[in-house]
Every structure is written in C-alpha cells, then in structure tokens.
Amino acid sequence: MKLDLKPAFQRLRSLDGASLWLLLAGCLVAQSLLLSLLAEDPNQFVSLALAWYGAFLVCKAPLPMASREMRPTPLGASLGCLLLLGVQWRVHLIAGDDLSIYLLPLLSLLGLLFVAFPVRALRPFLPSVLILALLPILQIVNFSNPVTTFLTRTTAAILRVALFLLGFPAKGSGSVVTLYRGGVEVWGPCSGMESIKQLLLIAIVFAIAFPMLRYWQNILMCGVAISLAVLINVVRIALLLFLDGSAIAGRKYWFELFHTGWPSLFFPGLATYLFVCLYLLWMERQVAGLQDS
Amino acid sequence: MRPVALRVVLLSLLALSVVVMLQKLVVFGAPMPEREVPASLQLPGFRVTSLTGLPAKPGRDISLGQGQHFRLESIGNPAIRLTLLPVRARRQATLSLLSVAALEPSFVLKETRLQLIPRVSKADKRPPEELRFGQARSPQGQSLDLLRMQTCLVRSGAAVVSTSALYYESERLLRNQLKQAPLQAFLSRYLGAQTNNNRECLALQLETDSGPMAEQLLLSAWTPLRQQLAN
Numbered sequence: 001m002k003l004d005l006k007p008a009f010q011r012l013r014s015l016d017g018a019s020l021w022l023l024l025a026g027c028l029v030a031q032s033l034l035l036s037l038l039a040e041d042p043n044q045f046v047s048l049a050l051a052w053y054g055a056f057l058v059c060k061a062p063l064p065m066a067s068r069e070m071r072p073t074p075l076g077a078s079l080g081c082l083l084l085l086g087v088q089w090r091v092h093l094i095a096g097d098d099l100s101i102y103l104l105p106l107l108s109l110l111g112l113l114f115v116a117f118p119v120r121a122l123r124p125f126l127p128s129v130l131i132l133a134l135l136p137i138l139q140i141v142n143f144s145n146p147v148t149t150f151l152t153r154t155t156a157a158i159l160r161v162a163l164f165l166l167g168f169p170a171k172g173s174g175s176v177v178t179l180y181r182g183g184v185e186v187w188g189p190c191s192g193m194e195s196i197k198q199l200l201l202i203a204i205v206f207a208i209a210f211p212m213l214r215y216w217q218n219i220l221m222c223g224v225a226i227s228l229a230v231l232i233n234v235v236r237i238a239l240l241l242f243l244d245g246s247a248i249a250g251r252k253y254w255f256e257l258f259h260t261g262w263p264s265l266f267f268p269g270l271a272t273y274l275f276v277c278l279y280l281l282w283m284e285r286q287v288a289g290l291q292d293s
Numbered sequence: 294m295r296p297v298a299l300r301v302v303l304l305s306l307l308a309l310s311v312v313v314m315l316q317k318l319v320v321f322g323a324p325m326p327e328r329e330v331p332a333s334l335q336l337p338g339f340r341v342t343s344l345t346g347l348p349a350k351p352g353r354d355i356s357l358g359q360g361q362h363f364r365l366e367s368i369g370n371p372a373i374r375l376t377l378l379p380v381r382a383r384r385q386a387t388l389s390l391l392s393v394a395a396l397e398p399s400f401v402l403k404e405t406r407l408q409l410i411p412r413v414s415k416a417d418k419r420p421p422e423e424l425r426f427g428q429a430r431s432p433q434g435q436s437l438d439l440l441r442m443q444t445c446l447v448r449s450g451a452a453v454v455s456t457s458a459l460y461y462e463s464e465r466l467l468r469n470q471l472k473q474a475p476l477q478a479f480l481s482r483y484l485g486a487q488t489n490n491n492r493e494c495l496a497l498q499l500e501t502d503s504g505p506m507a508e509q510l511l512l513s514a515w516t517p518l519r520q521q522l523a524n
Contacts, residue, residue: 017299020303
C-alpha cells in the first residue's frame with residue numbers, strides 16, 4: 001500500500017490562521033507531555049498533564065478564535081517566534097529528567113500568544129498563564145530544604161502517631177519510621193510533594209473555573225487540598241512500611257512499584273477523587289442555600 | 294502583521310515542532326557519562342596493571358562510558374580483576390546495577406547478597422556503604438568459580454547499590470548544588486548550560502577466584518580503592 005501524503009499537505013496548506021494556531025498549540029502540548037513521559041516519573045507526568053488541562057479549562061477566550069482576531073504587532077510576533085524557537089532549541093537539548101520540562105510549557109504558551117495576538121487581546125488567557133506559571137514556582141518550592149524537611153518530618157510524625165493509636169509498635173525519629181523488621185525514611189518521592197502539587201493545581205483550577213461564593217472558601221479548599229494530599233500520602237507510606245517489613249516474596253519489587261511506579265498513582269488519584277467530592281458537596285450546599293433564599 | 298505572513302510563520306513553527314518531537318521520539322536516549330575512568334591507579338599493597346578497555350555503549354535508559362579493566366596483585370594472594378565503568382541514566386528510576394548488568398555481561402551476578410558497611414565516624418550521618426557480593430562463572434569455568442563484589446560510586450563519594458539509596462544520594466547531591474547558588478543553579482539548568490549529572494555513578498566490580506578468603510581479599514582491595522576514587 002502506498003502512503004499518499006499529498007492530500008494531507010494540501011489540506012494543511014488550506015487551513016486558516018486560527019486552525020493552524022490551534023494545531024501548533026496541540027503539537028506543543030503533545031511535545032511537552034511526550035518529553036515528560038520519556039524523561040520523568042509517572043507522578044510528574046500526571047502533574048504536567050493536569051496543568052495543561054487546567055490551563056485549557058480556565059481559558060476565558062473562545063476557542064477556536066476567528067482568524068480576523070489574530071492581528072499581532074510585528075514586535076509581538078517576533079518575540080513570540082523567538083520564544084517558540086528558544087523552546088524548540090531547549091527541547092532539542094533535553095536528554096533526561098530536566099528542570100526545564102516545567103518551565104517550557106509556560107514559555108510555549110507565552111510564545112503562542114505573542115505570535116498570534118496583540119497584547120490588548122491577551123487578557124482572557126491570563127488565568128491559563130497563571131496555571132502554567134505555577135509549575136516552575138512549585139518546582140522551586142520543592143527544592144526548598146525547609147519546606148521538604150518540614151513536610152517529611154510531619155508525614156513521618158503523623159504516621160508514627162497513627163500506627164501507635166492503631167496498636168502497632170512504630171518507632172523512629174525525624175523522618176525515619178520503623179516497624180518490626182522494616183523501616184522507611186520519608187524522603188524524595190515519599191515526601192508527597194508531587195501529590196500536593198497535583199491537588200493544589202486542581203484546587204486553583206477549580207477556584208478560577210468554578211469559584212465558590214466567598215473568596216476565603218477557595219483559600220480554605222486549597223488548605224484542604226494540601227492536608228488531604230499529606231494524609232493520603234501517610235497511607236501510602238504505611239503500605240510501603242508494611243511491605244518493607246513483610247516476608248512476602250518479591251517485596252523489594254512491590255516496594256519499588258508503589259514507591260515510584262505507575263501503581264503509586266493510585267494514592268494521588270484517591271486524594272483527587274476525595275477532594276473533588278468535597279468540593280462538589282460544598283458547592284451543592286451553596287447552590288441549595290441560594291435557591292432557598 | 295498580514296494574515297499571509299502569519300500563516301507562513303505558523304506553518305514553519307508547526308513543521309519545526311513536529312520535526313523536533315519526532316526526533317525526540319526516535320533518538321531519545323540516556324546522555325553519555327561525564328565522569329572518566331582514571332588511566333592508572335596506585336593502591337598501597339597492590340601492584341596495579343591496566344588491562345583492556347571497555348567500549349562506550351549508548352543506550353535508551355542507561356548509557357555506559359568508556360570502561361577499563363585492571364589487574365591487582367598482592368604477595369601470596371590470588372589476583373583481583375577490577376572493572377570501572379562510568380554509568381549515566383536518563384532518569385533516576387533506571388539507575389541501578391541491574392541495568393548495568395543488562396548492558397554489560399561481565400557485571401552479571403548470581404546468588405547475590407547485600408553487605409552494609411557502617412560509617413567509621415559517628416558524626417557521619419550518611420547511610421552505610423552498600424556492597425553487593427555474588428557468584429559468577431569464569432569464561433572457561435563450568436561452575437560458579439568466581440566471587441564478585443560490586444557497588445556504584447556517586448559524585449558525593451558514597452558507595453550505593455539499591456535503587457532507593459541511589460535515588461537518595463542523587464537527590465541529596467542535586468539539593469546541595471541548588472543550595473549553594475540557587476539562582477545561578479536554577480538559571481543554568483533552565484537554560485541547559487548545566488545538566489542533571491547527578492544521575493550518574495561509577496560502577497565498580499572486584500572479582501577473584503572463589504575461596505575461603507576471597508571476600509576478605511576483595512574487601513582489603515576495596516578500602517584503598519574507595520579512598521582513591523572518592524578524591
């Protein structure tokens with residue numbers, strides 16, 4: 001069978017500016033997700049996918065836009081081109097897990113906006129820019145030693161107290177928890193930072209896309225998101241602790257699987273489900289209250 | 294900007310993005326290690342001879358740099374064969390001695406066991422050194438007639454084997470680098486001037502004929518070797 005690409009190229013050439021812009025945006029999103037999938041752990045890929053989806057959800061501009069609205073200034077278009085060329089050059093350099101994977105989505109979106117729209121038309125896209133800007137900000141927080149030290153010690157302390165209350169002889173100090181023959185040090189992927197990042201992203205996307213009646217209620221839900229992520233992570237660490245101390249065959253394999261593998265995503269997934277349920281429940285009550293009044 | 298010019302710009306950027314994405318999909322592999330194996334070694338109590346080198350092997354998940362075999366001889370003991378092999382992984386989860394053995398057959402072990410050597414100083418809070426011992430068959434042998442000892446030396450100087458310990462050391466190293474000059478470190482990493490070279494270690498294997506004193510012999514060579522390679 002002969003593959004004939006001519007009609008596809010003709011169709012591509014006949015597309016108007018708005019459709020081409022959307023195609024380029026889709027290609028950049030796919031590129032960013034592919035890079036994360038190739039170079040990083042599943043948890044980080046999910047965070048990036050959530051950020052892209054959130055950026056799309058909070059965008060207040062009608063998509064696809066009409067081609068007549070795409071009238072960039074020469075300066076803006078040049079800046080956008082430079083940004084997108086810079087992104088492609090940086091993507092070309094990536095050869096493993098790389099900090100820039102979190103900054104490139106923001107630069108890609110800025111490049112896409114500048115290349116196609118005048119500055120005065122960018123207002124509806126600001127929430128999307130904010131969501132993607134959270135990725136490098138949260139990443140810098142992730143590398144802040146006081147934050148991670150506090151997080152790891154708090155997680156370990158909650159786990160020790162919970163196990164003690166359930167009647168298990170858990171011991172340890174600082175970020176270390178031991179039980180029977182096994183023990184874990186809450187560190188790296190165990191700190192739950194990636195879960196916090198994911199739930200916080202969801203809370204902020206919800207706050208922009210489906211805001212509560214009062215401003216403080218959304219801030220409270222951000223706090224709930226962080227607490228929920230920490231608590232569910234404690235459950236995950238407890239499972240790892242029991243696995244490490246158990247005598248089951250292939251316990252090291254199961255440990256690594258729930259430590260950094262795809263099954264470890266079950267726990268942030270559960271936290272997300274609980275958070276969404278809580279958010280919807282509170283919103284329903286607010287809507288019911290409004291209808292009553 | 295005129296609509297025709299905008300369409301040309303968008304089409305060109307689209308073509309470039311597709312090409313870069315396809316290129317990543319096809320040739321995405323682990324970078325080559327930055328660390329190089331020393332050409333010669335001087336170990337007190339041993340006469341060291343450089344043997345053949347091992348060719349570099351680029352791979353998708355893990356890349357091996359140019360390795361080197363050495364022969365260590367001491368009076369009254371069987372000779373030890375030392376292999377040094379720089380290793381670099383694409384991401385942390387793939388950095389392990391098992392991945393090295395999958396690419397380099399001379400690192401395959403059977404009946405393995407892990408030995409932890411605690412730190413000498415109580416002030417040293419780092420985790421204990423990890424050494425992996427196991428049996429192997431010599432090229433002409435019919436049974437498991439060789440004893441091998443393996444570990445991986447990370448940039449901080451720690452000797453680790455398990456994936457968790459490698460992760461711990463690698464993250465500790467990255468955090469220390471970022472703590473020393475945060476703005477400069479983040480900027481250089483974002484711009485691509487500095488790469489994540491903490492996903493790298495020097496795989497090391499000591500090998501001798503199996504016997505009652507074989508383990509002691511390997512450990513006696515390991516102590517001065519560790520000192521030299523850590524510096």
